[in-house]
Amino acid sequence: MTRPLPAPPDPDRLAAFDRDGYLILRDAISPELREKLAEASLRLLAGDRTAGRDRSTDGKDGFRGVVAMDDVFLPLVANPAVLPTIVGLLSPNLHLMSSNLIFMPSIPPGGKRTIRVPARHGWHRDMAAATRDLGREKIPRFAIKAAYYLSDITPDAGLTMVLPGSSHDPGPVSVPQGAIDPPRAITPDLGPLDVLLFENRTWHAGGLNTSGRPRLAVMMQYGYRWLADLDDPALHLRERTDLGDVERQLLGAPDRNEDGSVTHEGAGARAVQQWWDRVNQTPAHSS
Numbered sequence: 001m002t003r004p005l006p007a008p009p010d011p012d013r014l015a016a017f018d019r020d021g022y023l024i025l026r027d028a029i030s031p032e033l034r035e036k037l038a039e040a041s042l043r044l045l046a047g048d049r050t051a052g053r054d055r056s057t058d059g060k061d062g063f064r065g066v067v068a069m070d071d072v073f074l075p076l077v078a079n080p081a082v083l084p085t086i087v088g089l090l091s092p093n094l095h096l097m098s099s100n101l102i103f104m105p106s107i108p109p110g111g112k113r114t115i116r117v118p119a120r121h122g123w124h125r126d127m128a129a130a131t132r133d134l135g136r137e138k139i140p141r142f143a144i145k146a147a148y149y150l151s152d153i154t155p156d157a158g159l160t161m162v163l164p165g166s167s168h169d170p171g172p173v174s175v176p177q178g179a180i181d182p183p184r185a186i187t188p189d190l191g192p193l194d195v196l197l198f199e200n201r202t203w204h205a206g207g208l209n210t211s212g213r214p215r216l217a218v219m220m221q222y223g224y225r226w227l228a229d230l231d232d233p234a235l236h237l238r239e240r241t242d243l244g245d246v247e248r249q250l251l252g253a254p255d256r257n258e259d260g261s262v263t264h265e266g267a268g269a270r271a272v273q274q275w276w277d278r279v280n281q282t283p284a285h286s287s
């Protein structure tokens with residue numbers, strides 16, 4: 001399947017991500033898609049499905065692997081407004097490690113919380129298991145999340161907070177006593193159609209949602225193909241004729257020939273590599 005080629009990533013934005021550990025890409029989805037994504041998310045959450053369900057503390061709910069649960073999420077897999085920047089920051093040898101729907105309820109006035117309190121402030125880097133195995137000084141940029149927010153965006157909506165520049169700081173993050181956020185933490189200035197990119201080393205936390213409405217987000221996490229999926233395998237999606245080779249790679253196509261025989265390591269990255277070569281003649285950036 002051929003689709004129009006997107007613009008190459010802006011080098012200044014790649015440099016800003018290297019420096020800050022996060023980046024906002026404006027107008028990454030259309031209002032129509034956003035509405036459909038929100039509807040599909042609420043449908044899933046209203047159902048009794050347990051496979052991939054991710055319920056946690058303080059009423060948080062969600063799913064891992066939503067791209068395999070409703071086709072509405074599929075346009076996010078290789079979103080042309082986002083993928084060039086992700087490839088520019090990682091390499092073409094990547095796949096989608098997770099598509100994670102997160103429902104965060106609003107905290108009622110005076111409501112008790114168990115996280116995002118001084119004793120458990122909730123600031124973290126992603127990929128804790130890799131950090132345990134390798135040590136926090138040695139963790140490189142492994143993966144990038146593209147976070148889309150599907151509910152009303154207001155200052156009290158509880159968007160993800162980030163600590164600018166913290167991808168270079170092994171931590172632990174320093175939060176003053178009695179507080180729940182480090183002093184330079186920010187809530188990114190996002191519009192409804194924007195996407196927030198941040199990497200595994202960026203210190204971040206879900207903000208406090210006191211808006212009176214649930215906060216809905218979908219986080220698409222892209223990482224190198226040699227990192228394990230966090231979602232259940234979506235083998236059926238790779239058979240779909242309405243998806244292209246780029247999507248198939250991102251959905252986990254292995255290093256195999258068309259007849260199923262084994263080919264050389266990394267061959268499964270050919271689709272994004274060829275796409276990237278056409279999008280951008282400069283070599284993929286690595287950090």
Ligand SMILES: O=C(O)CCC(=O)C(=O)O
Pocket residue numbers: 102104126158159160161204205206207217219
């Ligand atoms: O829900 C959020 O805003 C934060 C989510 C988060 O911390 C994560 O995905 O690692």
